[in-house]
Amino acid sequence: MPIIHSGSSQPVTFKYIANIPLWQSEKPYVIDQIPDIPEGSLSNLIYEDHESHSLHNLRGYEEGVNTFDNSFQFIKHPTKLTALAEEEMMVPYAEEINDLLKTIFKTDHVITYDLRSKAGKKGIAQTEQEVHPSRKLFKEPQGCISYCLNYHSRDGGWDRVARHLTDEELAKFKSGKWRARIVNVWRPLIPIVEDNPIAFLDPATVHDEDLVEVDRVSPISCGRMYNIKFNPAQKWYWINNQSSEEIAVFVCFDSHPPDGRFNYPGARSDAPIRQSVETRTIVFTLLP
Template sequence: MSAVQATLEYLQKLPLYKVEKPYWCFLAPKEGFDPDAKRVDNLEFEHHSGITINNIRDLPNKPEIGDCGFEVLSHESKLSRFREGDDITQYRLETEDLLKEALGAVHVKCYDSRLRKNVPFQRSQLDLNDPLLIEGPARGVHNDITYDSGPVVIARYLSEEDQAKYLKDGYRVRIVNTWRTLVPVLEDRPLALCDSRSVDPEDCVAADRIIPNMFGEVYYLTYNPNHKWFWLEKQTPSEPFVFVMYDTKDGSHARFCPHVSFVNPFSRKDATPRESVETRSIVITQE
């Protein structure tokens, strides 16, 4: 299979966003409040069909994170299921070692992780601080960090000692995502990655993301037919993605990587529902 024609979800180009910044609140349910029933955002998406998503397996030259913003690593994780909080801790440490080797980093701080599963959720309680919390696939083409929120994230999670040591000339700081399927062969809701070189700055719309005790900013993308999309057919757990979300180094190289999951038109009806684990890490290299 060379490529698929699929439907992707983009942020609408609404006049509203000229006067009101897009926002999304992720709040836990409580008595009298059900976030599934009451909207806590002003995001309006639209579906664009017939988008070509190229198969990475068919490319003569494999993508590299410094060029297009993403690449596929070869790595066997020691963890395939997450039943205890310590499993998440160990996976984050494993991720730090992986990124040190793959990107030649002198320091890596894995500060966040997400477990996702493509199944309906019906729950009356939600602990947003639970490292084992399972969420559904994220909506809309997006990049998890903006040029404004990147420095905030770095200052939040790097120790004062590490900031004094690395936040100066001679070091490059990136925030990267690693994304790994937890099913043996992924067919259902795979991840699509956009070549950052095909993105116009005007396609990126900053949006507030609000959770209890924390505030962040992400980019949602509006549709542009020039966007070039890629996926990895029948991805396995030993083929994790790594893609950049923020980069302190100026230049024409990839400094972010829009992404979103999509409905695979060739997925079998009885395919195992997508399960995945992703991490967010601060990666520092010496320049």
């Protein structure tokens, strides 16, 4: 479905995975949270900057996109929970997001498995709290991601889902009767995002050859993610001055809409460092 927008665009620079012959003989990887690994061995990833002339501001046209047709949308959704201390906020905020996604996708089958606080610098250490007797909610502060990515590859998405289900649940939801999505909900924690805002690619403009699978290795798993190669046909969308009452809801497994962040050339030099909270939720819906 075509995205309705203002028609105006502006040039900005995004960081893409390098389009180099190395990936034909060596799989890209990054090692995370594993001690005693020499710094030069933590990753073989190489990125390159490309200027895009297809960044469109959806401010005033937010209703022209939705998660079903375009895999992302912006929603007005105020909350008082982010004013709480971080440890007090985790579980009730995850439950609030669960209720929102149940309404959007018309299903009772949702599992929020991750909550991440992101800022220019890392904050507190990783913590976890119980959301469900058989599941844990992890909260891990991270720096802002500045390159273009999609969170899960086609196979990697099911790997991620399987980590949070029993064998019986996995068999049920992979029976061919259900559709599985992993849905992120991203909210600024500062009043207005002036610099380093989030932007989304129109998935209809992303080709299979633009996707490069990357292994993300941790002590407990090997995730498989997509990074994005530059293609001048790609079209990006954002909203300027996104507030803490406006959330971005986007599918990162199923329809695979890549997302990225960029340095906004119109931002003040003293603009506050972007801070955000992000949840990751598995959503199951019955197929027609």
